[in-house]
Structures are given as C-alpha cells and as structure tokens.
Amino acid sequence: LFLLSVAVMVNVIKGASINVQPVELGNAAGDFAILAKTGISTVPKPTVTGNIAVSPITSAAITGFSLIIDSSDTFATSTQVVGKVKASDYTDGSNLITAVGQMKDAYNDAAGRDTTATNGIDNLNLGGGEIGGTTLTSGVYTFDVDVLITNGDLTFDGEGNSDAVFIIQTSKNVKQAGSTSVILSGGAKAENIFWQVAQEVVVAAGSHME
Known part of the structure; x- marks a missing residue:
C-alpha cells in the first residue's frame, strides 16, 4: 500500500x-514456503517463491494456479510458483504426512511462545x-x-x-x-x-x- x-x-x-529462539520446522516441513491442510487459493498473477503443498486434502484444493503435472506424477509446476507444487494425490504424496506432522509441531511451538x-x-x-x-x-x-x-x-x-x-x-x-x-x-x-x-x-x- x-x-x-x-x-x-x-x-x-x-x-x-x-x-x-527460532521455531524448529523440521527437514520436511522446512522445504515448503506454503504448506496447508485445507487448501491454497490465489487470484491471477501472484508469484510464490518456494515449494507449495497441500495434505491430506488433494490437489483439487489448490485453486487459481495453472498447474502442469510433471511426467513423474510426483509434482506439478506453475508459472505462478518458483518451485514445485505437491499434493497428497500425487505419486509419493504420502511423504507429505511427515511434513504436515512437522508443521503441526512447529505451529504448536509458535503458538505456545x-x-x-x-x-x-x-x-x-x-x-x-x-x-x-x-x-x-x-x-x-x-x-x-x-x-x-x-x-x-x-x-x-x-x-x-x-x-x-x-x-x-x-x-x-x-x-x-x-x-x-x-x-x-x-x-x-x-x-x-x-x-x-x-x-x-x-x-x-x-x-x-x-
């Protein structure tokens, strides 16, 4: 403004x-700029620097991003994201369970300060x-x-x-x-x-x- x-x-x-003292994010959760359990939405022309992901909800909860699924089916790319886009329904999406668990621990740590x-x-x-x-x-x-x-x-x-x-x-x-x-x-x-x-x-x- x-x-x-x-x-x-x-x-x-x-x-x-x-x-x-800093909040400990954990190796998995620390890989993401945005990690959400319920969804990520945007309007056209944002720029997010870093990886983003949703879990346990599926990639359908990522809205407003132009997603292109990689041939490996493990992540997607977007012109709006400088990084990778991951979700629980992609191949190896179960790996996000660890990241979400670490995110919860970090959230509780920050909230308890x-x-x-x-x-x-x-x-x-x-x-x-x-x-x-x-x-x-x-x-x-x-x-x-x-x-x-x-x-x-x-x-x-x-x-x-x-x-x-x-x-x-x-x-x-x-x-x-x-x-x-x-x-x-x-x-x-x-x-x-x-x-x-x-x-x-x-x-x-x-x-x-x-």
Whole structure:
C-alpha cells in the first residue's frame, strides 16, 4: 500500500535485546514456503517463491494456479510458483504426512511462545491489530484480533543481528492490502519470521509478503 500524504509517520517498535529462539520446522516441513491442510487459493498473477503443498486434502484444493503435472506424477509446476507444487494425490504424496506432522509441531511451538514486552508493556494486540506502517524488532507479538497490513509497509528490523527472530501469533486472520510490502532491514531474514495464524492468510494482489 502507498499512503499518499504530505507527511507519513512510521512507528518504530523497539525491543530490548530480546533473545527469541527460532521455531524448529523440521527437514520436511522446512522445504515448503506454503504448506496447508485445507487448501491454497490465489487470484491471477501472484508469484510464490518456494515449494507449495497441500495434505491430506488433494490437489483439487489448490485453486487459481495453472498447474502442469510433471511426467513423474510426483509434482506439478506453475508459472505462478518458483518451485514445485505437491499434493497428497500425487505419486509419493504420502511423504507429505511427515511434513504436515512437522508443521503441526512447529505451529504448536509458535503458538505456545510467551508474548515479549517492549518497555515493560506486553506486545499484545499492538496497534489494535494494524501493523502496517510500523517497524518491528525481534520478539513475539500476540494478537486475538485480525492482524492487518493496510496502513503502509511493515518492516522487520534485525538491528544488525542476522539471527533475529520474529514470531507473529494470532487467533484470527492476517490480511495484507494490495501494493503493500513486508520489508527486511538490519540483517533480518525471511527464514527467521514465523507467522502463526489460526484462520486465514489473505495477501492481496500487488503486495509482497515475507
């Protein structure tokens, strides 16, 4: 999202050298950018970098992607995915059982993390759920409302630490508006950002998510 204004105020949420441990994804689950049990849907012209998969549901639950089944029948490709597309009904699809099990363990790990604090105040329902236009440092941010990225770009700042970990927990949805971006700065890495979402993740056209 681009906020057209005479002046744009960007909030910076600073943590106090918080040491958050990464969520262990496991070798199988860690191979996927998106791994879902109930389905993956998209509108035309997205780009997903990394492998995606669904299990135990079948490939019929992958909608909006132009899938071309490989001759091995073990995966599909798509112009919208920089990687492979896998599903339980493809040959060797049973291998996804391990990945889904690891995903469940990782989800429970992330969900069980204690909320960290900034300046002595818990990072609970920060901004009422609106984190667009903010910069987050390492920590565990907990929400019982929808997490919104609609009021500008969201920046994760590693503050010079490439091992900085960010965990976003919500019992609701994550919704990102079109033309907004999730930006990495200060050494922050996408592999150290964990979104634990109980309901849906909706990323609008023209936006960029990490």
